[in-house]
Amino acid sequence: MYWLVKSEPDVFSYADLASRPFEPWNGVRNYQARNFLRAMQVGDGLLFYHSNTTPPGVAGVARVARAAYPDDLQFDPESPYFDRGSSPDNPRWSMVDVAAVAALPRFVSLEALRTLEDLEDLALLRRGNRLSVMPVPEAAWRRILEVGGLDPDEIARQLAPGGGVG
DNA sequence: GCCAACGTTGGC
DNA sequence: GCCAACGTTGGC
Numbered sequence: 001m002y003w004l005v006k007s008e009p010d011v012f013s014y015a016d017l018a019s020r021p022f023e024p025w026n027g028v029r030n031y032q033a034r035n036f037l038r039a040m041q042v043g044d045g046l047l048f049y050h051s052n053t054t055p056p057g058v059a060g061v062a063r064v065a066r067a068a069y070p071d072d073l074q075f076d077p078e079s080p081y082f083d084r085g086s087s088p089d090n091p092r093w094s095m096v097d098v099a100a101v102a103a104l105p106r107f108v109s110l111e112a113l114r115t116l117e118d119l120e121d122l123a124l125l126r127r128g129n130r131l132s133v134m135p136v137p138e139a140a141w142r143r144i145l146e147v148g149g150l151d152p153d154e155i156a157r158q159l160a161p162g163g164g165v166g
Numbered sequence: 167g168c169c170a171a172c173g174t175t176g177g178c
Numbered sequence: 179g180c181c182a183a184c185g186t187t188g189g190c
Contacts, residue, residue, distance in 0.1 A: 006176090030185075052176050110177080128183040130175050 002136040003040065004047040004058075004124055005098070014048045014059035018100040026071045026095040027081045033133040037094050038068045045159050046098060047136060047144060049124070057109035058144055063159045066097035101158050105149030118143040 005025065007013070017023055028034055046062040070091035073081035086092035113119060118139040123129050136144075142152040 008176090054178090056177070130184060132175090 002045045002141040004136050006049045006051040006132045008052045009050045022065045022097045022099040025098045026073050036133045040064045040096050043159050055109040060103040061101045062098050063101050065099040068094040071095040108148045
């Protein structure tokens with residue numbers, strides 16, 4: 001499957017993701033977004049979206065490197081993501097590991113996204129949407145990659161488990 | 167269960 | 179900085 005994840009680039013950008021082997025996608029504290037995290041499988045494709053910046057838009061492609069496991073920050077009293085109501089034997093919040101695949105040669109801004117075909121079902125473009133994790137229909141995935149300057153078929157090979165660089 | 171108040175998100 | 183939209187909280 002395909003997904004879109006939002007990140008504020010001032011906090012964590014696509015370049016930050018590309019500078020390390022993987023990143024634990026922790027701190028998600030919305031039930032709908034959490035359920036999407038739990039539905040992710042290793043090798044799923046991710047659109048990495050820069051939010052709360054100028055201009056907002058899709059900066060790169062990433063993949064799910066590890067399926068959902070308990071978000072450790074929920075048990076850390078010092079963390080802003082600490083959740084007193086969650087217990088280790090029944091964790092409330094989950095995270096996945098995310099790894100960079102390719103930056104988009106052409107950044108696809110939100111403004112540009114609004115002009116594209118095949119994106120009618122993309123939750124990102126729906127009014128008032130605030131989800132930080134959401135599914136992306138395959139037609140939208142392919143369209144955004146093409147406009148961004150990537151070959152969806154080549155990316156598919158890199159997403160497959162055991163795929164990756166080379 | 168209702169709903170007003172409040173906090174957060176995120177585009178502009 | 180503004181504010182619309184939305185989720186959560188808590189009194190009742």
